[in-house]
Amino acid sequence: MRLEIANLTKRFGDNVVLDSVNLTLDGINSLVLIGPSGGGKTTLLRILAGLEHMNDGNIIINSHCLNCPEQELLEYRRHIGMVYQAYNLFPHLTALQNIVLPLTQVHGMEKRAAEEHACSLLERFHLAEHAHKHPAALSGGQQQRIAICRAVAIKPEYLLLDEPTSALDPEYTSEVLDLIEELHEEGMELVLVTHEMGFAHNAADYVLFIADGGIAAHGTPKDIFETRENPRVNRFLDKVLKYTS
Numbered sequence: 001m002r003l004e005i006a007n008l009t010k011r012f013g014d015n016v017v018l019d020s021v022n023l024t025l026d027g028i029n030s031l032v033l034i035g036p037s038g039g040g041k042t043t044l045l046r047i048l049a050g051l052e053h054m055n056d057g058n059i060i061i062n063s064h065c066l067n068c069p070e071q072e073l074l075e076y077r078r079h080i081g082m083v084y085q086a087y088n089l090f091p092h093l094t095a096l097q098n099i100v101l102p103l104t105q106v107h108g109m110e111k112r113a114a115e116e117h118a119c120s121l122l123e124r125f126h127l128a129e130h131a132h133k134h135p136a137a138l139s140g141g142q143q144q145r146i147a148i149c150r151a152v153a154i155k156p157e158y159l160l161l162d163e164p165t166s167a168l169d170p171e172y173t174s175e176v177l178d179l180i181e182e183l184h185e186e187g188m189e190l191v192l193v194t195h196e197m198g199f200a201h202n203a204a205d206y207v208l209f210i211a212d213g214g215i216a217a218h219g220t221p222k223d224i225f226e227t228r229e230n231p232r233v234n235r236f237l238d239k240v241l242k243y244t245s
Ligand SMILES: Nc1ncnc2c1ncn2[C@@H]1O[C@H](COP(=O)(O)OP(=O)(O)OP(=O)(O)O)[C@@H](O)[C@H]1O
Pocket: 012, 015, 017, 035, 036, 037, 038, 039, 040, 041, 042, 043, 044
């Protein structure tokens, strides 16, 4: 993934969340965003997803320029996968139908081909037994894995995930992280917001620490979690790691 952020500014009213942010990265397969609550992680992810407009500046991600007219952003959004904190499955549809719907409705796939593709994905991610269940009959971890399948089914250019495990009971966190890790190992490009520091350490190629109006620190997982040279990041890590063994 190539990412070029130039003078990116995002405000909500008087609240300047991202203030003239600059960053250039290349050759990164998994980018992980960490930082304190309210720092702007979701905002940056939503801008990268083409869901939120920037006030100033520009982002170029791979070959896409994101400071563009709404029509182009709409087209861009069709090519990326997005996974949210709450799984956002349609409650009245089965797991299979949840995956099939965007394929037929948004991507023009024929129903039978879409079902075959969805079934093979469910199979691959060990979810085939849940294909015909409704979300209410699935655990949080299962629902989130279905939501990830749905995002991956469109063969996205990359996958953006916003705290995909934070709404889950701890016992289900690892099954979702395992799936994300599997996708990462298969070469799927990821941008992930997470509070799971262990996962960030292991799975990130590069880490952005989002706070105080921008990217307050960035580096390899080794820089951020081992060398620990940045006092602002260390204060945050000391807090979030206080009760983990
Ligand atoms: N749609 C919106 N309208 C107004 N203010 C917003 C909106 N979305 C975010 N904000 C504000 O922008 C700032 C950054 O919010 P954001 O959700 O990006 O933080 P975050 O880092 O994702 O936090 P968390 O870890 O709690 O999810 C906050 O001050 C928030 O109140």
